[in-house]
């Protein structure tokens with residue numbers, strides 16, 4: 001039996017952090033064993049905010065290096081740049097004829113952007129969900145691993161697929177957002193508020209690019225207090241958070257002993273943070289070194305991208321040929 005098709009896009013903004021790793025990449029790495037996966041760097045999507053042309057290449061290389069260093073195997077999945085697959089913008093153009101201004105203007109992510117950057121409300125921003133639908137439909141994917149904030153885009157993709165099928169004939173399956181269920185991990189930030197994030201609080205977020213020293217420094221600054229005074233007291237959220245971080249990277253008996261110490265009011269947060277810092281360093285260092293190693297070998301990265309594009313285009317060309325035929329574009 002052929003494997004189900006999975007597509008997901010990775011935005012090329014900034015450096016990867018622990019939240020990205022546990023929230024998304026780790027799931028990609030699991031999925032590559034069971035599904036026929038197409039993972040791409042969403043470089044066209046990034047043009048909506050007019051990035052400096054000088055930065056684009058480095059950003060794309062970094063995304064590839066980070067994902068491969070975290071375990072994505074370019075032999076098992078198609079790992080490619082969106083802009084290397086011209087069939088995507090072609091399908092995007094076709095789908096734009098079935099996407100209505102009214103529905104696009106209502107999309108929450110669009111409304112957010114209008115608020116954030118009123119000076120740059122371009123048509124690419126408005127039709128972002130159409131391009132995303134093309135990304136997914138070009139491989140006739142059925143599963144799309146994404147965060148909660150993207151589910152509405154997947155719903156729109158289903159609508160576009162239906163509209164195409166109704167008008168021109170059955171070609172596209174209706175994709176579902178892939179929910180990782182209990183494995184969907186939100187990594188809390190080190191300052192006790194919210195989760196690790198690219199844009200906010202850089203000092204409360206651990207990046208895979210952080211040096212050992214920087215990791216230690218950030219962890220040691222994590223918010224704690226002078227400790228519980230009553231046995232078995234309830235943990236404040238920022239203490240739950242550091243236990244959560246510890247559970248991600250430390251051995252379970254180590255975590256357990258600190259839990260016991262908490263319940264017995266003998267916990268020393270300084271020691272706990274030292275332990276977390278060292279285990280974080282052991283966790284992040286090999287990934288950071290592997291990213292650096294991959295980035296130093298540009299030929300290797302190019303080869304990954306070229307092979308990925310080849311695999312992606314093979315599948316994309318089949319879809320676009322069918323779509324053209326159904327629409328009536330086959331003149332000779």
Ligand code: TRP
Nearest residue numbers: 007008009010042132135144146
């Ligand atoms: N919009 C997604 C995000 O912001 C990225 C993305 C672009 C994507 N195209 C996609 C995700 C196709 C899944 C499938 O994270």
